[in-house]
Amino acid sequence: MPCWIAWRTIIASTPQRIYSTGHSMGDRGAPYFAFRLPSRFAAVLSVSPISPITAWGRSLAQMPVWLFHGTADASAPIAETKELVQAIEAAGGHPRFNSLEGRGHFILDVYGQPDVYNWLLQQKRRGSITQKPTGI
Numbered sequence: 001m002p003c004w005i006a007w008r009t010i011i012a013s014t015p016q017r018i019y020s021t022g023h024s025m026g027d028r029g030a031p032y033f034a035f036r037l038p039s040r041f042a043a044v045l046s047v048s049p050i051s052p053i054t055a056w057g058r059s060l061a062q063m064p065v066w067l068f069h070g071t072a073d074a075s076a077p078i079a080e081t082k083e084l085v086q087a088i089e090a091a092g093g094h095p096r097f098n099s100l101e102g103r104g105h106f107i108l109d110v111y112g113q114p115d116v117y118n119w120l121l122q123q124k125r126r127g128s129i130t131q132k133p134t135g136i
Helices: 003-011 025-036 054-060 078-090 108-112 114-122
Strands: 019-023 043-047 065-070 096-100
Touching: 019 025, 025 043, 025 054, 043 108, 043 114, 054 078, 065 078, 078 096
Parallel strands: 019 043, 043 065, 065 096
Antiparallel strands: none
């Protein structure tokens, strides 16, 4: 069974609350999926993304986005994440951005913070899905 079908089966009970999230290289994919298929996701939670693309800002501005990045990250420069935040803001979005002072790349404890889940549960996709997954 393809991953997309298995994933859709798991979340079928709450289609308005599909979130895109990841860490490191997996988090390069999280905002990318939201950029490519913005009507499918309620929000993006981004943790230490590697090389996010500022051109994604226009699509990401249309949904809630929360980004986390450590200031001492030697694997993925925080400057690139800040550039993405600026691109989202320039496109009219209001991303949340947490710069974690003195923290490195592996900030997975972000996923253990109750306020992260409270924020996610407040986000709900508006409208219906308009894009079909193709070539992803």
